[in-house]
Amino acid sequence: MQDILFYVFAALTLVCGFLVVANPISRSPVTSALFLVLTIVSLSGLFVLLHAFFLAAVQIVVYAGAALVLFLFVIMMLDLKAEERRRITRLGLIGGGLVAVAMAWLFRVVPREAALVASGPAHVEGSTPALGALLFTQYLLPFEAISLVLVAGMVGAILLSRKEPS
């Protein structure tokens, strides 16, 4: 059952991710943003399969909730023309083919040589109470630092995107 779910979510992730960057029908950034959400949702399905339940929820809330709305609002604010299709040159075709062959070779060699799976999956869940306890004890300093980063990002976004007073 877990295997089937993995392959379903993996296929969904790859197909939607492909449609984000190279949609054969539409070149509009809106379709890219919406397919990004589908990719995120199937990725959070994979997170559930890996027993990181809290992260799966955070993934959906932050990406499908906040980031997508941000992207869509900016796309709406700007009057964008559809991007013209790029011509595929012979050089690009050869380079892409070489990269694809190299990656396929890596996929064959690396899992065999590195003996990645030392032990079976452990029976520990990324439970939310344990995560919260760690966040406020061991990881307190990074936690405060990340809130500073978020404030800086917010102030920077407001400062950058406001109209010039002329």
Next chain:
Amino acid sequence: MGELARYLVLAALLFGIGLAGVLTRRNAIVVLIGIELMLNAANLNFIAFWRHGPHPEALTGVMFVLFAIAIAAAEAAVGLALVIAVYRHYRTTNLDQIEEMKG
């Protein structure tokens, strides 16, 4: 293929897709979306290694992804604000036409 290895292969493929988007698309917003895909591929690697690592009870990988998601949110906000600022100036988000700072 082991259970860890197939997650790593999936993450590598997703990273490749995101990188291809960043390199081939010319709309600044779609480039930002491609960066988000690459960040998510890295997150998937962290979770897979956490799950199959020697000390999953330490929750290190989960912590790392939590912080990475927060950074990604801040990055998206600042990046989109930059896109808006650039659009005000140039009236376009096509990265091929924004070349004033090119050396």
